[in-house]
Amino acid sequence: METRFIKDLAIALIFICLAAFAIKAYSIHKKEGKIADQSKYTDISVNEELIRKINTIEASIVDRKSFRFNVPTDPLRQDPVIKDRLDRLQEWENMVANLVRLSGTVVDEDKGAVAIIDHQGTERMYRVGDYIAGRRITKIEEGRVIYSIGGSYYTMVVEPKPQRPADLETGQDITEYNY
Numbered sequence: 001m002e003t004r005f006i007k008d009l010a011i012a013l014i015f016i017c018l019a020a021f022a023i024k025a026y027s028i029h030k031k032e033g034k035i036a037d038q039s040k041y042t043d044i045s046v047n048e049e050l051i052r053k054i055n056t057i058e059a060s061i062v063d064r065k066s067f068r069f070n071v072p073t074d075p076l077r078q079d080p081v082i083k084d085r086l087d088r089l090q091e092w093e094n095m096v097a098n099l100v101r102l103s104g105t106v107v108d109e110d111k112g113a114v115a116i117i118d119h120q121g122t123e124r125m126y127r128v129g130d131y132i133a134g135r136r137i138t139k140i141e142e143g144r145v146i147y148s149i150g151g152s153y154y155t156m157v158v159e160p161k162p163q164r165p166a167d168l169e170t171g172q173d174i175t176e177y178n179y
Helices: 003-033 048-066 085-097 166-170
Strands: 100-108 112-119 122-126 135-141 144-149 152-157
Touching (some): 100 135, 100 152, 112 135
Antiparallel strands (some): 144 152
16 A cells, blocks of 8 residues: 555545544433432532531541540540549548458467458458358468469468558548549
């Protein structure tokens, strides 16, 4: 073939492609004109005011997640943030009542050994094999008790009863701020 025919063929193909693109663009423009300005779902859609409220709530949630409180209790709970003398006294009494504390031991060769253990505010006598608060007493010696929990052995030694805090003893009403 001659180069002149190849050149004419290339020009004809370019012209056909341009014509096809023009027809496609015109059909797209016609379809775009048929689209309504408002959707048929406009009456049930979210309006701008509601979108603004949702964005405000989302921003508040993000802000609260990153906020660090300086009080030891959750401010959303109704616990007192300011603790007075009675609150501190009740906390101390609860702490002492939940202790498992060895008050003393008595080792008698005739009757065997006895451990005096303070638990839940009462002192009782226990012997080897007895259970207290999920602990099994395995051995009682002078001034200490060996007990087991779940196969592990631990030692409990004689301890004095915890003293009340000084401000609770004197009766002073010192207000503590927990922030």
